[in-house]
Amino acid sequence: MNLNVEHLSVSFGEANIVQDVSLRVSNKQFVGLIGPNGCGKSTLLKSIYKVIKPRQGDVFLSELNVLKAGPKAVAQKLGVVGQFNELSFDFTVREMIAMGRTPHKGMLETDNQEDAELIAAALRKVNLEGHADRSYNSLSGGEKQRVILARVLAQQPEFMILDEPTNHLDIKYQLQILNIVKKLDIGILAALHDLTLAAEYCDYLYVMKEGRVAACGKPEDILTKELIGEVFDVACETYRNPVTGALGIAYLQTR
């Protein structure tokens, strides 16, 4: 399933927050969206997954016209791990994850054995088997984040959007979540803040600055000290990590 975002623009009043952004995720790529705070990453993602209405532009998931399709048709294909996961009403962890099955159900259809197995498998995958009956609101930020991922796993989407999925997570779970997502073998578009993790996990990166795409390409081609200095306003040197061989970034003092 491919994602095509075409000339998307979002405005709040007079402020043009996302300006004529086009991007593509094809062939089950893991594509990262990076850029400084406030550059418009979340707004772009929310307009792709229909929480915000764009001023202009189109979004296609393969043949599906996302902005014109109904929510259920989109939810059958697209899973979303958003940035803030607070709830006014309390549910158990199991109930939260069961919500992932809703797009695949008829109006009054209840959960069956297959749903129960998918929910249990999702709980196992994020290491929260023992937490199924806990109240969601009582969980730590990192545990909540993993429940939201488990809900999306139970949803069995063909494409996934993640907005800073490693927020709140310690390094073990940052790596675990990125490994789980990477192994799903579906197209992924994820906003990420950690540039070395973005370089390690992403096949391709889009760099946003002030609402526009400032650069795009393979991580090793575009994550240069010049681009990082220009977009994030920090001085750095890039290097090959001698242990992993991955791209390393040594941050120097802020300019």
Ligand SMILES: Nc1ncnc2c1ncn2[C@@H]1O[C@H](COP(=O)(O)OP(=O)(O)OP(=O)(O)O)[C@@H](O)[C@H]1O
């Ligand atoms: N509903 C809104 N009304 C007015 N301005 C908004 C609204 N939502 C976001 N903005 C503004 O749009 C800009 C982009 O916000 P956005 O959350 O998309 O940035 P971001 O790149 O995801 O930032 P971060 O890395 O901090 O999460 C910010 O200046 C923000 O204050």
